[in-house]
Amino acid sequence: MIRKIEKADYPRMIEIWTSAVEHTHDFLKREDFEYYQEQLPSYFEQVNLWGYVQEGLLVGFIGVAEESLEMLFIHNDYRGKGIGKILTRYGMDNLKVSKVDVNEQNVQAVGFYTHLGFGATGRSEYDGQGKAYPILHMSL
Template sequence: MIRTYRNTDQKAVMNIWLQANLKAHSFIAADYWQTHYEEVAGMLSSAELLVAENDGRICGFIGMYNEMIAGLFVDEYYRGKGIGKMLLDTVKQMNSQLYLQVYKKNKRALNFYQRESFSIEKEQQDAASGEIEYVMKWVKKKL
């Protein structure tokens, strides 16, 4: 089930955020994510967040700022089971175009977004981490 984020979801969402970043971005020092934990937790209330829930347990979430996907994260146990696609499909239904940034070295995420019809718009360096990232765009097909 996909639903709107509640403040009571913060701990579960942040645990998924930290674990997913540590796993997917092993090319960035772990303390980078731990250092940004509180900052990100404080930003949750200003983003539009949807969570995926299974039997009362949060298994993933997507954060949006207008047409920008700030992040899509799935609990390790649920990865590869369609949760990320379900969250992404939900925001695709609500928008005519979407943007996101993904690290070039995050091949799994890059492949996922390309399968989901996102195209690379440009390559740039992430100022905070120093890593190269792609800005990607999706546009809803007209019927």
């Protein structure tokens, strides 16, 4: 089930983010991981958030701003079960998502978005925080 995220979900969302990033972003320096983790509540405030609930537990979420998928995180215990695809398609079908920026070093994510029909349209050497993590800009 997909539902709108509420502020009360933020602690669980931080758990989901932590689990997902620890298992998919092995290129992140520890101090950067901690920096981003601290910033999460302010990031959450900048996007429309939707979550996937399974058996009463929030297990993944997306954040959308305008037509851009800004966040997609699935708790590692639930990865590989189609939840990311369901959430992304929800964004595409209901929230007009047509763009996504993805860490170039996160090869699994690049492949995931490519499989869903996104193609690279550009590249930046630095992420939105000015850190040296190359970003692929992708569009449908």
